[in-house]
Amino acid sequence: DGTQTFGPEDIFNYIYAIFHSPTYRSRYAEFLKIDFPRVPLTSNPELFWQLAKKGDRLVQLHLMQETGAEISTYPIAGTDIVEKVKYEENNQQIWINSEQYFAQVPPQIWNFYIGGYQVCQKWLKDRKDRKLTNDELTHYQNIISILSETIELMQDIDRLIESCGGFP
Secondary structure, eight states, X not given: OOSSOOOHHHHHHHHHHHHTOHXXXXXXXXXXXXXXXXXXXXXXXXXXXXXXXXXXXXXXXXXXXXXXXXXXXXXXXXXXXXXXXXXXXXXXXXXXXXXXXXXXXXXXXXTOEETTEEHHHHHHXXXXXXXXXXXXXXXHHHHHHHHHHHHHHHHHHHHHHXXXXXXX
């Protein structure tokens, strides 16, 4: 019921939130390399439900059942062929060829890694020498918005945990 009882999805969402805590990832980095992750449990019901809610949002984003607010643009019409992927940090642009780029992509999104891969770069490099369809262009912009919200949620998760006394 969201206050007194919880189900498997609530526990999963709580765990998903914990695993996306930057503090958790850095604090347990060595253990995560050699063993299964350990889940710190809370006896604080309010913290549990807040983290479960954040975890649920992350799950919805990562399954692309929902997207975040659109933040990037693709301002130049052209061939849409991925020739060479290059990021210009000063202009916050991801170039796919000499004429076309995605604009308004902050460095923290470009530099976001999952499983050892730089997400924004890998997605485009996997499509090298291909013409991107309109659906693929929209999909890539959705990835950018999802990463943006993921980064915000990760910070929110750390703030929530810290406000309740930190990890045990």
